[in-house]
Amino acid sequence: xxxxxxxxxxxxxxxxxxxxxxxxxxxxxxxxxxxxxxxxxxxxxxxxxxxxxxxxxxxxxxxxxxxxxxxxxxxxxxxxxxxxxxxxxxxxxxxxxxxxxxxxxxxxxxxxxxxxxxxxxxxxxxxxxxxxxxxxxx
Numbered sequence: 001x002x003x004x005x006x007x008x009x010x011x012x013x014x015x016x017x018x019x020x021x022x023x024x025x026x027x028x029x030x031x032x033x034x035x036x037x038x039x040x041x042x043x044x045x046x047x048x049x050x051x052x053x054x055x056x057x058x059x060x061x062x063x064x065x066x067x068x069x070x071x072x073x074x075x076x077x078x079x080x081x082x083x084x085x086x087x088x089x090x091x092x093x094x095x096x097x098x099x100x101x102x103x104x105x106x107x108x109x110x111x112x113x114x115x116x117x118x119x120x121x122x123x124x125x126x127x128x129x130x131x132x133x134x135x136x137x138x
Contacts, residue, residue: 001085001135006070007121007128010058022058026051028127035107073119073131080135088134089118 008025012018029051037044057068077087095113098120102111112123119133 002132003076003135004130004132005073005076007072007123007131008070009072009075011069011071015059019059022055024127025129026055028124028129032110032124032129035110036105073116073121073133076131076133077117084138085135086138087118088136090120090132090134095120 006025009021010018010025012021030048033044033047033051037047054068057066061067080087095115098113102108102113105111110125112121112126114121114123114128116131119131121128122130122132
């Protein structure tokens with residue numbers, strides 16, 4: 001099974017922790033969009049609108065109104081372990097292919113590809129944004 005999700009903890013019960021995490025995470029997203037898309041691009045405007053909705057949900061909503069509750073890869077590892085699933089390491093070849101895809105774009109040096117254990121972390125200027133991992137049942 002392949003899993004991808006946001007690599008940020010938007011599930012903290014403490015407002016200040018969610019605020020700081022959302023600030024770093026969404027700053028990286030906005031910077032990426034600003035770098036990669038033209039200012040008047042309709043898709044960019046739609047993405048920025050969705051980012052705003054996400055930010056508001058993470059920091060201004062509580063209880064059942066807060067629907068954005070992303071957690072980091074370590075939380076997913078613990079969750080899958082309860083169901084006897086193990087993480088599969090990506091081959092060096094697949095990681096090399098990912099780096100080749102990134103290098104096809106003019107802003108490639110701002111995109112970061114790192115490993116966290118056996119998963120791939122995709123980031124922007126060093127800030128983790130998403131993870132990609134593979135799992136199997138024991």
